Amino acid sequence: MSSSAFVPALSGVEKQDFRNAMSRLGAAVNIVTTDGPGGRAGFTASAVCSVTDAPPTLLVCVNRSASVWPAFSQNQVLCVNTLAAGHEALSNLFGGKTPMETRFLAAGWHTLATGAPILDDAVASFDCRISRTVSVGTHDILFCEAQALVCSAQGSGLIWFDRGYHHLLRQAAS
Ligand SMILES: NC(=O)C1=CN([C@@H]2O[C@H](COP(=O)(O)OP(=O)(O)OC[C@H]3O[C@@H](n4cnc5c(N)ncnc54)[C@H](O)[C@@H]3O)[C@@H](O)[C@H]2O)C=CC1
Numbered sequence: 719m720s721s722s723a724f725v726p727a728l729s730g731v732e733k734q735d736f737r738n739a740m741s742r743l744g745a746a747v748n749i750v751t752t753d754g755p756g757g758r759a760g761f762t763a764s765a766v767c768s769v770t771d772a773p774p775t776l777l778v779c780v781n782r783s784a785s786v787w788p789a790f791s792q793n794q795v796l797c798v799n800t801l802a803a804g805h806e807a808l809s810n811l812f813g814g815k816t817p818m819e820t821r822f823l824a825a826g827w828h829t830l831a832t833g834a835p836i837l838d839d840a841v842a843s844f845d846c847r848i849s850r851t852v853s854v855g856t857h858d859i860l861f862c863e864a865q866a867l868v869c870s871a872q873g874s875g876l877i878w879f880d881r882g883y884h885h886l887l888r889q890a891a892s
């Protein structure tokens with residue numbers, strides 16, 4: 719066997735080893751918001767993925783111990799706002815222990831179909847109703863059906879990889 723850093727996991731997988739391996743999966747950074755009877759809330763999420771385009775559905779994984787969980791559970795609507803390069807400070811605000819009002823004061827917002835806050839300069843926003851929730855371990859998987867979309871032709875993407883931010887730059891067409 720080579721002397722590289724490859725470490726085989728032969729008998730079960732420890733939580734920290736799982737996280738270390740997951741840190742190697744680059745993912746877009748999103749601020750997921752909600753509003754309604756349960757109040758306005760938002761958090762940073764990288765566990766977001768497309769499910770099917772008919773009906774247009776994506777999923778979001780949220781830790782049930784997060785302060786935002788009751789609001790999402792009660793409101794049953796959310797908006798996935800995909801961040802652009804330059805949104806690192808906003809991502810940190812929504813990913814930490816910051817009071818909810820302070821998080822939202824740091825950017826401009828509007829609403830579309832569901833009333834969930836849509837970030838003014840997101841790369842894309844998916845305004846959704848939660849169609850199904852499945853609990854696995856510590857997290858709820860929220861299946862979300864898009865009711866309205868915003869898609870920007872401008873801007874570079876923001877990626878979370880190896881526990882840090884990276885910019886995904888547009889290549890000039892060849
Ligand atoms: N899916 C999630 O709940 C995620 C949570 N985070 C949280 O953000 C903070 C910073 O994370 P990192 O700097 O990336 O270092 P980390 O060592 O906590 O996590 C490394 C990777 O493991 C995964 N991960 C982390 N916590 C997880 C959890 N509770 N359930 C499922 N997957 C999880 C994510 O893919 C993450 O990028 C931590 O508090 C972490 O828990 C970050 C990314 C995803």
Ligand SMILES: Cc1cc2nc3c(=O)[nH]c(=O)nc-3n(C[C@H](O)[C@H](O)[C@H](O)COP(=O)(O)O)c2cc1C
Pocket residue numbers: 747760761762763764765766779780781783784785786809810812813814815816878
């Ligand atoms: C880059 C990044 C990605 C994250 N992705 C997720 C995620 O997909 N799901 C999740 O439940 N928490 C995720 N978190 C953690 C939440 O953003 C954080 O727990 C949330 O803001 C709740 O914090 P609070 O309980 O202090 O309000 C992520 C944090 C960061 C910095």
